[in-house]
Amino acid sequence: MVSIGVQGGVYRQAACLQCPARPRMLCAGMTNELLPALGSIATDVRLDKGETLFYEGDDAKYVYNVKKGYVRLSRLGVDGRRQVMGFLTVGDYMGHTGKSQYAISAEALTDAEVCRFSRSDLESLLSQYPQLERQFHHMTAGLLDDMLDLLFTLGRKNAIERVASFLDNALDRQIQSDEPATQIWLPMTRADIADFLGLTLETVSRAFSRLRKEGIIDIEHAHTIHILQRARLIDIASGDG
Amino acid sequence: MVSIGVQGGVYRQAACLQCPARPRMLCAGMTNELLPALGSIATDVRLDKGETLFYEGDDAKYVYNVKKGYVRLSRLGVDGRRQVMGFLTVGDYMGHTGKSQYAISAEALTDAEVCRFSRSDLESLLSQYPQLERQFHHMTAGLLDDMLDLLFTLGRKNAIERVASFLDNALDRQIQSDEPATQIWLPMTRADIADFLGLTLETVSRAFSRLRKEGIIDIEHAHTIHILQRARLIDIASGDG
DNA sequence: CGCGCGTTTGATCCTCCTCAACGCTGGTGG
DNA sequence: CCACCAGCGTTGAGGAGGATCAAACGCGCG
Incomplete structure (x- = not known):
């Protein structure tokens, strides 16, 4: 059975200390002090294959880290044309945008587990822990580099x-x-x-x-x-x- | 006469208070305290049309804000194929990357003026002023959104x-x-x-x-x-x- | 004025898209 | 347990959109 949207999936409190993906996550390199703080605002979400995590146009309330499995990011044109923006797996991060709605959709390619952070929760942590914004920013910059590679591929x-x-x-x-x-x-x-x-x-x-x-x-x-x-x-x- | 590379151009200490582009720059919305701090590490660089600001592969020592004129960002393939990544103008920002070398080149399309920040100088400010990292990150996220639009255009x-x-x-x-x-x-x-x-x-x-x-x-x-x-x-x- | 650069337009070619058929595989139900 | 079916992948034939090659034009500049 496949549940739809952010309502779907199985939820539980994140268990950061046991997280196998931690070295490559948003929480990478976090101190003993910060890790529990992050953990307290994180939720594990389990996704069935084919399940949609968020749709392009949804309010961008969360950002996610993939802990397990594969996720596809894509955008749909008016007449059904689709552009896949990336295939994500362990450690990859998604949902971040400068706008208030997601610019892309995210769907599980396989059964998957993601770690969900509410952006508003994250905001309040950011002001306390500049190091976190640092890591956050660093991951965004890495994404930008990847997009440039893809741009060259598609264009030339x-x-x-x-x-x-x-x-x-x-x-x-x-x-x-x-x-x-x-x-x-x-x-x-x-x-x-x-x-x-x-x-x-x-x-x-x-x-x-x-x-x-x-x-x-x-x-x-x-x-x-x-x-x-x-x-x-x-x-x-x-x-x- | 056209000078080549980062050595080119005319330099002078930045005059932030008079900067016409400030509302859209890295320094947008900065407090009275932070603005002088930023100004002290900023350098104005004037570029002739056709002049290259930095090359793909150069050490990524600086980030830039365009104050005047137009700049073209591009990447060159081994056999001369070129992909232009964007056309920048007043308020746009460039040079940021997760790597230690620039992934693209930047060349002035017209006579131009840019505001240059050394990344290492910026780093030290970042730890003092989290608000700055905030703005920095926000601009990077905006770039990422733009890239997604371009990706759809090129792909579909x-x-x-x-x-x-x-x-x-x-x-x-x-x-x-x-x-x-x-x-x-x-x-x-x-x-x-x-x-x-x-x-x-x-x-x-x-x-x-x-x-x-x-x-x-x-x-x-x-x-x-x-x-x-x-x-x-x-x-x-x-x-x- | 003549030259060079950038732009426009035309003719032809080729890569990739479209449409179509067929095969494989894994899941479902009789 | 096997037959059937749906979804995905492969392969082929034909066609279209954009690349390539080529020529001419306009404009700014020395």
Whole structure:
């Protein structure tokens, strides 16, 4: 059963000390004093696959950190066109905006757990703990850097380069979290990837096939990819292919 | 004569109290106490048209606020492909990144004046004045929102929609600064616009011509555009055209 | 005046989109 | 337990939108 919106999910008081994602969260590096303060305003929310955490246009009351699973951020155009803004996983953060409504929607790609902070609660903490605003700001700046990369990809790369960039990026994040590996798991569909890269799902599928035929990747299942020749993948991604 | 790099330009101590751009700057809303502190670490830099303020890859030592004129932010790919990330003007802010090197280059489109803050100087102020980090963070979040709009445009709009979006946006910013108007001045070339919108200069030029033929805009000179039918422009920009 | 840069317009080409068919897989119900 | 079905992925054929190549024009400037 899938519940809809912020009303959905299972709630419980956050247990920060046991949080496996802490080193990469909003609460990263927080002192013994600040951590409980943060914990007291945090709520764990559990999401079923397919469940929407918030919709574009909703009042932006909360910010979130992903603790487990995958979340997709996207925006919908009037005629149904969709642009996926990112795929989030452990440690990633979302919901922040300069406006009072969310500019994007967030939906769980897999069963997921997120840590929810009310923005008004957070505000009051910010004035007490400048360090927190620091961390907050730092994460926002990191997001901005990521968006610049994506902007270049969407504006100036062709289909095969976009897909190669996507795979290389996915591998990077995999490596950062787990031990170095050549295998990536993609919880999203080809349509999701297409809407992320500004392509159609057919074009994405063809790009995967082409990379496979050229021996650069191996497609174990549609969602499990092995990178066989990372150097060539990077070359293609950067336009040297 | 055009000087190159951060070495270029004419320097002088910032005169914050007389700064015409203050309401929209990093120093917006700063108290009487904080403003002099900020002023003491600020330097005015004057730029000739075409002069580069910083290059992608340079150590990110400063952040900047534009006080006058126009600045173009862009990134260059290995084979010369260029993606323009934005066109900045009075009050806009740049140079901020989560990394230690700039992710983009900044070049003056017109003669310009910017207000320069050393990041290390800023850091020390931040710990004294949390309000400053606040404002800083707020501007970064605003940038992020803008990037999401651009991402949708690059990922999911066709040529005419992109150009219409661009013009509508330019008009919006014009209106926000001056009195409501229907005329926009575009200091950048068609190639700049193309590299911003992920198109070629020819396609941009054709889109302008088509909008003119349909009576939606009037092209006084290549860089002076009149918006004759804003409603239709917005419709086209959002895909209802 | 002539030159160079930026813009416009035209002709052709090619990448990616669209439409369509088919296969695979996992879930559901008979 | 198996048949069926829906959703997702792959592959193919054809077409459209934008890129590329090319030429001419206008304008500012030396």
